[in-house]
Amino acid sequence: MKHPVDAHVGQRIRHRRWLMGMTQQQLGDAIGIKFQQVQKYETGMNRVSASRLWDIARVLDVDVSFFFEGLGAEAAEHEAAGSEMPRDLMADKEAMELIRSYYAIPEAQRRRLFDLARVLSDVA
Structure with a gap:
């Protein structure tokens, strides 16, 4: 069963990779893993180690803290009634x-x- 933090970090990896126009294969090649492992990270099925997250952050040109932004605050931000913004804008x-x-x-x-x-x- 995936942990919510792993799913959040994976989602942030996927969105940043997508914004940069990078494929899973390209990210995997840049950090020395297969694209299937990138898929598992992005879905939260596999946990990303600290050293691997460091490598991913370097390739995606963000601070490691980027992957944890919004964690825990997501629900509170979108509780306002009548908000037309999607619950997860990045999704x-x-x-x-x-x-x-x-x-x-x-x-x-x-x-x-x-x-x-x-x-x-x-x-x-």
Whole structure:
């Protein structure tokens, strides 16, 4: 049975890998394991050791603490009634694709798009 912490860490690995446009095979090759092991980490079926998590963080260009962000606070953040945000924003494919597309836009245009989105959400 998977532990909720292992599932959370695996989910954070998967989302960061996806945001970087990296395949499981590429991540596995970069840290010296097979893609099937990456799959097991991402589903939470296998625990990620501290040294392996360190290697994954280096390849995915994040601090190790990134994988634990939001742990325990997830339920409290989404209890507000009427919230239209998904319970797990990082698990929402549409949101992830939007984020990936957003960061593909050159910085100056991205800033203007961000300002426009903020104005639109304020008047909604």
